[in-house]
Amino acid sequence: MNGTKATFLEKSEISFDEEHWQKINYNTSCYEKSFAKGKVNYRDMELEKERAYNLSNKSLMNLEKLLVDFETHFNKNGGKVLWARDAEDARKLIFDLLTREKVNAVTRSNSTVLDEIDINAFLGRKNISLTETGFARFALQTKNLHAYHPLSSAIHLSKEELNGLLTEQYKLKPDSSPKQMVNFVRYQVSEKTNKIHACLTGANFLLSDEGGVVLTENEGNILKATSKAKIHIAVAGIAKVIPSMDDLSVLLPLLSSHATGQSMAAFNNIIFGPSKTGNPEQMYVILLNNDRSELLSHEKQRKMMSCIHCSACVSVCPIYKNIGGYAYDSSYVGPMGSVMTPLMHGLKEYEYLTSACSLCGKCTEICPVKIPLDDLIIENRHLVATEKVGDAKLESMFKLMIWHCKSRKRMDSPLFMKKIEIKRYLNKQTWGDRRELPEFAPKSFSQWWKEKK
Ligand code: SF4
Secondary structure, eight states: OOOOHHHHHHHHGGGGOHHHHHHHHHHHHHHHHHHHHHHTTOSOHHHHHHHHHHHHHHHHHTHHHHHHHHHHHHHHTTOEEEEESSHHHHHHHHHHHHHHTTOOEEEEOOOHHHHHTTHHHHHHHTTOEEEEOSHHHHHHHTTTOOOSSSSSTTTTSOHHHHHHHHHHHSOOOTTOOHHHHHHHHHHHHHHHHHHOOEEEEOOSEEETTTTEEEEEESSSHHHHHHHHOSEEEEEEEGGGEESOGGGHHHHHHHHHHHHTSOSSOSEEEEEOSSOSSSSOSEEEEEEEOTTHHHHHTSTTGGGGGGOOOOOHHHHHOHHHHHHOSSTTOSSSOHHHHHHHHHHHHOHHHHGGGGGSOOOOOHHHHHOTTOOOHHHHHHHHHHHHHHTTOSOHHHHHHHHHHHHHHTOHHHHHSTTHHHHHHHHHHHHHHHHOTTOOOOOOOSSOHHHHHHHHO
16 A cells, blocks of 8 residues: 555545435445344344454464464365465465466455455556456456445445446446346356466455365355366465354354344355365465564554454444545555554554544444454554654644643733634644634633623
8 A cells, every 4th residue: 555644635535525425325324224133133242242352362362373273284284375474475476376377367356455465456567367256346347446345345336337337348238237237247257267267365264273264255256266266375364363163153143244234144165275176276375464463563453453354343434434445545444444554554654544533433332353443543643642753733733722722811812813813724734624713702701701790
């Protein structure tokens, strides 16, 4: 990622686009309704969340051992674990594997970690063609657009707009129904997966005790693509490892209920390595660090590594609902992005993301693994202040404001209004053109009180 505060502010302007606002709010409200329906499947959701919280804590405490055990077991199953320090390392490993096997086309699944290493652009530069297997991403790919939301990649588009993307590139009726569009894409993806020999996926969980890779989905494309391809390369962040298959009984239902409101996703695959009878003949897991160890070094914020990527916090975030997914310039958007990105990719560069939060706490309330997202954002703000990497103009504005407001005499001075004008000017520089300081009353309360008396 290479976002800057200026591009963040520029892209955030979309929040003033009424149509965008309506679409994204309508689509996220559908999510909230499904979640509310799904929640009734739990007799005691809080207890289950507590279990998931303890489980993820245990996994983080034993991360080193779990990772080494996963490697041992997965290699024993006939697969191969590869370690990537950063995104460049991961891309190189993928490229070397594809070149060695003379593969010039791949399929890929909907995965934030594949976006994190910017695999589409990289393979494009290397002339390796890539086919998205998910419906929304397939449509977005026609215009090389990124996913807008980690789960519902095209949450910002209407069905007419999706239809428009598809008809521009394919022979599809302009007024196709959602069902016709889905069937059309399914057919196209099927045709491609039958011919393409390599498949890239992420991983929802890695099972340390048996060396398994867990992939969950609703469209069935991962299952199809991985069983057709000769080579399956799964990329997973190092924190995806959990102790054992038993833990899935807690995590998978929580993941699907918080992602889509389903009690379980339609397809849940556990792959233990290459197939003994068919495809994939080869299977690799790339374990990606990419500054996760930096995040793990922060005592409080390391909790973020328990994230199961259900995207619930994104779907309920009022900031995300206004500024949308492209402002963050990262595959990690919303509250999760505001916690992770500054710590993983530079507090100084991404300090502005710590301000992209109203601290309403909806994210913390919904998180299935009890990550206190709003607290962690405050922790990040604290770090920004103690390390003095914040916006210097904003800081001086507040200092001036505090100095001013601390003295009654200064507040009552005839120069007061002049100073307010200065503050207004500073505000425009730091808060943007659309926000105004409230109008100050011509007289202070004490003046008014004295006169009344
Ligand atoms: S932080 Fe919690 S709510 Fe947000 S994506 Fe991760 S697990 Fe889901």
